Amino acid sequence: MNERNGKKNPIDLFSEYLSLERGASPHTIRSYVKDIRQFEDFITRGEGKDKCGGKLLNASPDDVRSYLGSIIGKRERSSVSRKLSSLRTFYRFLLKRGFIERSPAAVVSYPKGETKLVDYLTVDDVFRLIESAGGEAPSDRRDRALLELLYSTGIRVSELVGLNLLDVDFTESVLKVSGKGKKERIVPAGAPALSSLKEYLGVRSGDNFGDAKKRIDDKALFLNMRGGRLTARSVNRIVKKYILLGSLTLNVSPHKLRHAFATHLLEMGAGLRDIQELLGHESIGATQKYTHVTIDRLMEVYDKAHPRSKRS
Incomplete structure (x- = not known):
């Protein structure tokens, strides 16, 4: 030790x-x-x-x-x-933390299992997903930062890959996001997401993501390994990679992190109007679908757990 x-x-x-x-x-x-x-x-x-x-x-x-x-x-x-x-x-x-020199669990493979379709990620699911992206390589730090941001802010994948370096305000802990119809909004970001983002930015410079002198898009916040702006398709592959590494037997798209952001806020007592603004929805109707997800889950828990829930 x-x-x-x-x-x-x-x-x-x-x-x-x-x-x-x-x-x-x-x-x-x-x-x-x-x-x-x-x-x-x-x-x-x-x-x-x-x-x-x-x-x-x-x-x-x-x-x-x-x-x-x-x-x-x-x-x-x-x-x-x-x-x-x-x-x-x-x-x-x-x-x-310096307790050991190598992880005995890192080289052990996961058992193959069934994949199930779900419409809901629990807080524990999201935590395990993000924690699975814990490597030290530059690409690992990028991946963790984007997973943290997707869940912390609820932004769309298209909005994530459209972010530029200057869209992040660490002082105010917010992002400037360009949404549908090029409408801009300010979105708060949590401390873990900003911390992961700082770690990524610490390795983003130099030649870790393509030749810095020939970089395709130096303004982009998230870069691919050739120095270009990360695409939505790449983000989808990244999320699926960590679903497997986190041993989550789920079929989950990046958009499910946006769903999780909204439903978890709602479950913790946030108002629909506030969630609507954070998500960048034009109408409250688009936000109300998350109330149905929450109610459906509550009914599922009730039916499984309550002694008087069984219907004849």
């Missing part, structure tokens, strides 16, 4: 990171911690392949594979994938 981190339990440090730096909900934190402790229990019993002495910091890829192999068949593949996702996020955190 790196001395600068002291003797605090790495799981406790990870929980603090999720809460204070990532803004994760208590439910999400409990889910991560439960998955990690189950793996810790497995290697503590000496069931890991490399006999790491029950130490999370000494675990190997074979230990992770042995653990996943021990629960495949007992649980749904989506649950097994989620546990690997939790371990990847945990060990990526340890790597960044």
Whole structure:
């Protein structure tokens, strides 16, 4: 363990990171911690392949594979994938904080599973999606920044790829967005999104995205690897990539992050008129569809959980 981190339990440090730096909900934190402790229990019993002495910091890829192999068949593949996702996020955190030199979970493949169609991303789904984009390469930092911005602001993919460097105001924490009909609006952005954006901008310069001297579009905020403006099709590929890496057995398009932005705001008590303005909708009718999504979800939860919900 790196001395600068002291003797605090790495799981406790990870929980603090999720809460204070990532803004994760208590439910999400409990889910991560439960998955990690189950793996810790497995290697503590000496069931890991490399006999790491029950130490999370000494675990190997074979230990992770042995653990996943021990629960495949007992649980749904989506649950097994989620546990690997939790371990990847945990060990990526340890790597960044200097606890370990390499992640034992990074090279372990996800089990193949069924993809289901959904109309709704939970807060936990979005969190896992964004956390799956945690690499250090310039393209990884770009990807995390755009995922954060899509969810934090609710802007359309076309609006995202149309952003220029000068459209970001870090002082006021807002973006200037050019929407449908070239109508401009000011949209607030959250601290995690702006932090990820700063990290991306730190590697955007130089030759990380094409030859800087021959850059195709130097004004564009988000660049492809040739130095041109990122396209909507590329954003779609990026989102699908991290859906797989985050072990989310969902069929999700980038536009679903806009839906999640609106429905989560509505569930937290935001007004329809405010959401309409943030989304850039011309009419309130376009915004009202999110009330139906929320009501449908509430009814689904009620029907599953309430003892008097069953209809004859």
